[in-house]
Amino acid sequence: MALDDIYKEVILDHYKNPRNKRELPNAELSCSKNNPLCGDDITVFIHEEGDTIADVAFQGQGCSISQSSASMMTEAVRGRSVEDAQALTKDFRDMMGGEHEPDEDEFGDLVALKGVVKYPIRIKCAVLAWDVLQEALQEGAGEAAGTAPHTV
Amino acid sequence: MAKIIDKPASGDTLDVERIRADFPILTRRVGDKPLVYLDSAATSQKPQQVIDAESDFYAHHNANAHRGIHMLGEEATELFEGARGKVARFLNAPSAESIVFTRGTTESMNLIAHGWGRKFLKAGDEILITEMEHHSNIVPWQLTAQQTGATLRYLPITDDGLLDLSQLESVLTERTKIFSVTGMSNALGTITPLPRLIEAAHAVGAVVAVDGAQLVPHLSVDVQALDLDFIVFSGHKMLGPTASGGLYGRREILDAMDPFIGGGEMILEVFPDYSTWKEVPYKFEGGTMNIAQEIGLGAAIDYLEAIGMDAVRAHEEEINAYALKRIGEAGATIYGPTDPDLRGGAVSFWYKDVHPHDLATIVNEEGVAIRAGHHCAQLVMRRYGVPATARASFYIYNTKDEVDVLISALERAEQVFAL
Secondary structure (H helix, E strand, C coil), rough: HHHHHHHHHHHHHHHCCCCCEECCCCCEEEEEECCCCCCCCEEEEEECCCCEEEEEEEEEEECCCHCCCHHHHHHCCCCCCCHHHHHHHHHHHHCCCCCCCCCCCCCHHHHHHHHHHHHHHHHHHHHHHHHHHHHHHHHHHHHHCCCCCCCC | CCCCCCCCCCCCCCCHHHHHHHCCCHHHCCCEEEECCCCCCCCCCCCCCHHHHHHHHHHCCCCCCCCCCCCHHHHHHHHHHHHHHHHHHCCCCCHHHHHHEECCCHHHHHHHHHHHHHHHHHCEEEEEEEECCCHHHHHHHHHHHHHCCCCEEEECCCCCCCCCCCHHHHHHCCCCCEEEEECCCCCCCCCHHHHHHHHHHHHHHCCCECCCCCCCCCCCCCCCCCCCCCEEEHHHCCCCCCCEEEEECCCHHHCCCCCCCCCCCCEECCCCCCEEEEECCCCCCCCCCCCCCCHHHHHHHHHHHHHHHHHHHHHHHHHHHHHHHHHHHEEEEEECCCCCHCCEEEEEEEEECCCCHHHHHHHCCEEECCEECCCCCCHHHHHCCCCCEEEECCCCCHHHHHHHHHHHHHHHHHHHHHH
């Protein structure tokens, strides 16, 4: 059944037992966004060591798709370089746009969100955490380049 | 004093199967399931009579209204003004001139906040609204308050989803120049006690505007019996086309107001540095109007009047009572009053641990269309500490069987989430 494609066990597991859902006291970067359509909100906290995302966590509330995507995202980008995380963000967005066939090794649990592509109105839910991540990373880059950052 | 809720006379029933046959969209399927449309508070479906009226206008009478000397121009004007007459009769307005056509509730409320508010409000004056309002009855007043220096105040709501009338005297004072209040909440279903509110507002000299977006489609409204100053409404929630609707305004208030949209057709004469306006309602109707849509609204009113608004209310009370009972028994938390006598046909709820968006997606698989979100009422959501709710809303074409389909779909959602 089509529905089971999006409400896979892995999505509900991340929804009910979110990973890294906490504040990050030593975060250099953070960013919040909400989806005005539905009121879902997500804050992402990032602690960098050099060019590496040493730790990442999130806070927020919303539907199973937005919250599980945030949870999976924290697992997927921890330990990656900023550049690598941005590349993964692009691949994830492209998967949600139906333009990228995910590689299970690279995507891990995130593959479970592929089924959401069939529910166009829910794609925004899946992408929200990634938008927040990207903005936080861009602000980090902005700080390095000397523009005004919005960081904690 | 007029009662907003009159118990209909017995025998006022409507033939739902016959009504359903008039709505072509109700034969649609969602995947392999019949459509169960429970989102009429967002927009109602349209009977063939309304679709035909709009299409007949374009096929046979299309011309600009109030401009053409030619035959089609006259026909278009006659049909457009005929629709205005129907709206006036439907609301028991004293004259057709007291009906201004707009694209709906939001535009109507902006027209009042701009044309009345910016002209007559000043620093020290107060605008009173309530915590129950749709954003269309909040944001226009915020903008007007910022422009005029007037203060925006709120009548709070109770835990039960009612206006907190114990606070009325403290927020409705001689400083209150306008009290703008919903007649029926889109987020909670609450029917507000308009006769009492209007009397209290008039006692302190305030003008009363009612957001009738949910009220007018579902209950008989008599603007003279209620002694209303303004009521705004949307045609698309009462079987009419999108971008139809308007407002009723008390004639002397409309006369005193400034125009809202400036441009063609609302002027009498234009000079280099000033212009003069047409009489009401035309001074508010700048540019080419939504002619076909308002004609469609006229057909929608014909349809509702043929059924009778008492029968509409009686049917909805029955469905509401049944839905409240079944949704509550299914284990959902319901927001808003639980007494069907105090509410219209919008039931906001949170089902077990299933987020409203997930719920809306899952029940859609069963063919059921419900709304999930903040319903353009973020103040209400915050008041009850929820980011969103699921909302099932009912109209003349809904049946108890459809409520049963919703309940089965809720159970399906629970199964999915129990994984």
